[in-house]
Amino acid sequence: MFPGLSRRSLLAGGASLGGAMIAAAAGRAQEAPPGAALEPVPEDPTRVQGQPVLSENGYGSRSQFESEVRWRYPTATAHTSWSMTPLASGHGIVTPSGLHFERHHAGIPTIDPRAHSLILHGMVEEPLRFTMDDLMRLPAVSRMHFIECSGNTLTEWEEPTLRTVQGTHGLTSTSEWTGVKLSTLLEMAGLRDGAAWILAEGADAAVMTRSVPVGKVMDDAILAYAQNGEALRPEQGYPLRLLLPGFEGNMQIKWLRRLEVSDTPYMTREETSKYTDLMPDGRARQFTFVMDAKSVITFPSGAMRLPRPGYYEITGLAWSGRGKVAKVEVSADGGETWEEAALEGPVLDKCHTRFRLPWVWNGEEAVLQSRVTDETGYVQPTLEELVAVRGTDSVYHLNAIQSWRVAGDGEVTNVHA
Known part of the structure; x- marks a missing residue:
């Protein structure tokens, strides 16, 4: 099935790769990479005591020999920028929360969840306000989904530009997301006849807003407050984000604070001058929500x-x-x-x-x-x-x-x- 493949050649190839990996790890261990603590490496770990329990103050760290980090695309400002997942070093399909890609338009806000709330209003029978405690008391779901920025691979249209798969494709990640189905809140509020769109608004300095079809919201949208078994990271929308499985990342509003129901889309900046696809004849495709295969x-x-x-x-x-x-x-x-x-x-x-x-x-x-x-x-x-x-x-x-x-x-x- 595999010409030239034998146990000897397989082991030899593995030894070559393994030796290179060990050499690289040894070179990296001069200082601790982000998320790790530098510890002395004994010649024989069986002859000395290891680190004591809770030596990292109760929140675990990764090995000092692992150095994968997100890479920030060199935009003019770090507040309006993005960072990319190191896909080449990933295993399986789940992206560690600390390596999930980022896209921000005005930096990462610091929000106290005790003071944060979500307003639901517009074409509903009963406007509602939810605290984070209110949301966490509602029935929860946990689902695995990818998120992809619609600008993923944007540098590669006309010629090969970036060298690594992190640079070309690193604006996509998969996590387990936990939260409450948005349809649950809409059923509580009661949609009025003709309701067709929802404006989702974030609490960042950009006040990010996008129009979302009600059909998508009633299908599989989630108000996520947890990622990979713990609370959202600040860069992922802590304490609350909108998750729209399969839709472009810009629509999955982070730091979510307001939902307004309407009969028409709101034509915000992010769905008119941005996040539309200019075609060769001068027209622009709008509302291209779904990320194709x-x-x-x-x-x-x-x-x-x-x-x-x-x-x-x-x-x-x-x-x-x-x-x-x-x-x-x-x-x-x-x-x-x-x-x-x-x-x-x-x-x-x-x-x-x-x-x-x-x-x-x-x-x-x-x-x-x-x-x-x-x-x-x-x-x-x-x-x-x-x-x-x-x-x-x-x-x-x-x-x-x-x-x-x-x-x-x-x-x-x-x-x-």
């Missing part, structure tokens, strides 16, 4: 180097805002031929799905690609196909197939193929 290979990916020919496991992530991932195919020859990858369960609705495919690299140049098909039958397009329809005047909603070139010396680079 997308996938990317995270290993091997840009800025890596394969140490030698032999066996590797190609792996990556696939997702769709329209439902579940149905199939992922992988090509090692720039799309000339495709082989179906294995999907690692669970395969969940509007959630990242991990795919895997064994591959024997023969030492010659290869171009790696992945292509996802979702349960609606939608197939991830090539960049050429997408540009033919959309042009290159918009920066949003780029979900084209990504290509990684593996050179003869093992170096992996971002290319258009």
